[in-house]
Amino acid sequence: xxxxxxxxxxxxxxxxxxxxxxxxxxxxxxxxxxxxxxxxxxxxxxxxxxxxxxxxxxxxxxxxxxxxxxxxxxxxxxxxxxxxxxxxxxxxxxxxxxxxxxxxxxxxxxxxxxxxxxxxxxxxxxxxxxxxxxxxxxxxxxxxxxxxxxxxxxxxxxxxxxxxxxxxxxxxxxxxxxxxxxxxxxxxxxxxxxxxxxxxxxxxxxxxxxxxxxxxxxxxxxxxxxxxxxxxxxxxxxxxxxxxxxxxxxxxxxxxxxxxxxxxxxxxxxxxxxxxxxxxxxxxxxxxxxxxxxxxxxxxxxxxxxxxxxxxxx
Amino acid sequence: xxxxxxxxxxxxxxxxxxxxxxxxxxxxxxxxxxxxxxxxxxxxxxxxxxxxxxxxxxxxxxxxxxxxxxxxxxxxxxxxxxxxxxxxxxxxxxxxxxxxxxxxxxxxxxxxxxxxxxxxxxxxxxxxxxxxxxxxxxxxxxxxxxxxxxxxxxxxxxxxxxxxxxxxxxxxxxxxxxxxxxxxxxxxxxxxxxxxxxxxxxxxxxxxxxxxxxxxxxxxxxxxxxxxxxxxxxxxxxxxxxxxxxxxxxxxxxxxxxxxxxxxxxxxxxxxxxxxxxxxxxxxxxxxxxxxxxxxxxxxxxxxxxxxxxxxxxxxxxxxxxxxxxxxxxxxxxxxxxxxxxxxxxxxxxxxx
Numbered sequence: 001x002x003x004x005x006x007x008x009x010x011x012x013x014x015x016x017x018x019x020x021x022x023x024x025x026x027x028x029x030x031x032x033x034x035x036x037x038x039x040x041x042x043x044x045x046x047x048x049x050x051x052x053x054x055x056x057x058x059x060x061x062x063x064x065x066x067x068x069x070x071x072x073x074x075x076x077x078x079x080x081x082x083x084x085x086x087x088x089x090x091x092x093x094x095x096x097x098x099x100x101x102x103x104x105x106x107x108x109x110x111x112x113x114x115x116x117x118x119x120x121x122x123x124x125x126x127x128x129x130x131x132x133x134x135x136x137x138x139x140x141x142x143x144x145x146x147x148x149x150x151x152x153x154x155x156x157x158x159x160x161x162x163x164x165x166x167x168x169x170x171x172x173x174x175x176x177x178x179x180x181x182x183x184x185x186x187x188x189x190x191x192x193x194x195x196x197x198x199x200x201x202x203x204x205x206x207x208x209x210x211x212x213x214x215x216x217x218x219x220x221x222x223x224x225x226x227x228x229x230x231x232x233x234x235x236x237x238x239x240x241x242x243x244x245x246x247x248x249x250x251x252x253x254x255x256x257x258x259x260x261x262x263x264x265x266x267x268x269x270x271x272x273x274x275x276x277x278x279x280x281x282x283x284x285x286x287x288x289x290x291x292x293x294x295x296x297x298x299x300x301x302x303x304x305x306x307x308x309x310x311x312x313x314x
Numbered sequence: 315x316x317x318x319x320x321x322x323x324x325x326x327x328x329x330x331x332x333x334x335x336x337x338x339x340x341x342x343x344x345x346x347x348x349x350x351x352x353x354x355x356x357x358x359x360x361x362x363x364x365x366x367x368x369x370x371x372x373x374x375x376x377x378x379x380x381x382x383x384x385x386x387x388x389x390x391x392x393x394x395x396x397x398x399x400x401x402x403x404x405x406x407x408x409x410x411x412x413x414x415x416x417x418x419x420x421x422x423x424x425x426x427x428x429x430x431x432x433x434x435x436x437x438x439x440x441x442x443x444x445x446x447x448x449x450x451x452x453x454x455x456x457x458x459x460x461x462x463x464x465x466x467x468x469x470x471x472x473x474x475x476x477x478x479x480x481x482x483x484x485x486x487x488x489x490x491x492x493x494x495x496x497x498x499x500x501x502x503x504x505x506x507x508x509x510x511x512x513x514x515x516x517x518x519x520x521x522x523x524x525x526x527x528x529x530x531x532x533x534x535x536x537x538x539x540x541x542x543x544x545x546x547x548x549x550x551x552x553x554x555x556x557x558x559x560x561x562x563x564x565x566x567x568x569x570x571x572x573x574x575x576x577x578x579x580x581x582x583x584x585x586x587x588x589x590x591x592x593x594x595x596x597x598x599x600x601x602x603x604x605x606x607x608x609x610x611x612x613x614x615x616x617x618x619x620x621x622x623x624x625x626x627x628x629x630x631x632x633x634x635x636x637x638x639x640x641x642x643x644x645x646x647x648x649x650x651x652x653x654x655x656x657x658x659x660x661x662x663x664x665x666x667x
Contacts, residue, residue, distance in 0.1 A: 081377055
């Protein structure tokens with residue numbers, strides 16, 4: 001009586017029981033690794049990266065610290081703080097590479113190994129990092145352009161939700177390069193969801209010929225779907241990155257495809273590779289970035305991934 | 315000689331002139347607007363020294379001072395403006411504007427970077443004059459006027475950068491003539507006893523000294539207190555109200571220029587979308603430092619201490635290894651406590667007069 005046989009906390013607990021728990025699998029010293037990202041507050045993508053990093057930290061007997069700031073100057077100061085703390089390894093994103101150059105040089109001077117993740121594949125080596133783990137944004141964009149061609153699209157919108165993010169610009173440029181139709185950029189305020197939705201809606205209302213909308217982050221795909229309904233448009237909504245809702249949308253057919261860069265892997269590998277470097281002086285990648293994407297996900301893989309997305313690892 | 319609180323009314327029966335009332339040095343100290351924030355700063359420092367061992371190393375303190383100086387360079391002129399009874403909500407993005415103008419002018423004209431730096435000074439001061447003139451010539455309060463400027467600058471930062479550079483960030487000017495000398499002025503590092511201190515700390519201290527001298531030792535300082543305390547009364551006794559306010563806005567613009575050049579020469583590339591939201595941090599720093607939102611009361615030293623508290627809290631949380639999800643919450647709690655303490659100390663000080 002009054003119980004739900006589907007979903008809710010009970011289903012979540014069952015998922016938790018099936019997820020990897022664990023304790024340290026090695027007896028190396030308890031090193032401390034600090035991670036500093038350019039994420040704003042409350043970003044689902046970075047939760048998944050952190051989940052991967054924490055899982056690896058448990059296995060490798062690592063104390064894992066995390067800090068983030070979306071202002072370049074603040075991000076550099078956070079890296080400085082970890083250097084002051086004399087951590088044993090630093091993981092950092094280079095969304096605004098020039099601002100981080102000095103901080104990485106200071107880490108090198110202090111003898112702290114650095115691994116860059118997610119953004120900055122072009123600068124990582126030059127700034128003295130061991131390895132870069134992530135997706136090449138241009139290649140990922142090109143994959144989107146190819147997929148849109150395959151689906152016979154003629155006019156697409158690329159929705160940029162973070163003005164000033166070089167990686168986002170590269171994604172849209174990559175897609176433009178391979179897409180045979182016409183592609184236009186639309187800038188929206190990512191921190192304000194209603195604004196995202198109304199901007200896309202206005203654009204779809206004024207231009208009925210748009211048949212594909214590409215969002216650059218999973219939370220924005222949902223807003224784009226709502227905007228499409230509001231505008232009565234026929235456009236297919238596609239997105240970069242994955243979350244629970246996107247997986248469900250792929251399954252139900254409200255979304256066309258998603259391009260995943262496997263954020264869990266970025267966090268997990270960063271911690272693990274730092275551990276390998278500290279333990280065995282191993283460096284992966286042979287001086288080239290280690291790519292975690294792009295992986296095109298369609299209806300076929302959605303059901304399996306939805307389960308993992310709910311668990312916060314995809 | 316302070317021009318802050320009105321002189322206490324003479325108690326009945328006093329023969330001496332109350333304007334020549336002698337106050338003891340201790341009472342003078344207790345009456346300073348920044349006293350509360352100094353007590354707050356000491357409390358925050360002691361707190362983090364206890365919870366985070368790495369907080370009290372020289373290198374960590376240099377990082378904290380740097381964080382404080384990047385806020386403080388703006389908090390000092392913003393405090394002066396607030397003593398004059400006005401706000402500037404465009405102060406945050408003005409920093410980015412100043413850096414963008416400097417960088418793009420040098421790059422596009424292929425000029426010595428010092429040319430860009432000076433052009434940027436003129437443009438930034440012009441924005442300050444615009445704010446001041448709009449305020450003194452029209453009716454709306456400064457909150458509304460500068461909100462308009464804030465939005466316009468935010469759009470112009472992005473629009474012009476895209477238009478001129480083709481991307482959202484400027485191109486590097488690190489290989490241009492004059493870069494290294496400009497870098498040494500705005501973004502160099504001074505090593506004292508093996509610890510690296512950023513030059514912004516020097517700029518910050520210099521600004522505190524100049525602002526304090528203006529406030530307490532010059533006629534202009536009296537004008538600032540007067541226009542903030544009561545505009546009509548000030549006008550009635552012949553204070554040039556409009557000129558004072560325009561000057562205060564130019565002061566904020568000068569601070570924005572220094573901060574902007576620091577950003578540019580630290581990173582040699584500027585992101586066009588940054589700086590939004592920082593204007594509130596400058597105001598918070600000034601308020602923690604004892605400035606009243608209503609104007610007519612406050613000090614430059616207080617604003618600097620407010621910036622120091624902000625720097626200590628924001629970096630202390632990292633040194634203490636607290637969960638970053640709660641970062642903003644802790645920041646809010648600390649700032650509230652500092653402000654309350656400040657208020658309490660001031661009340662006590664006034665009660666003993």
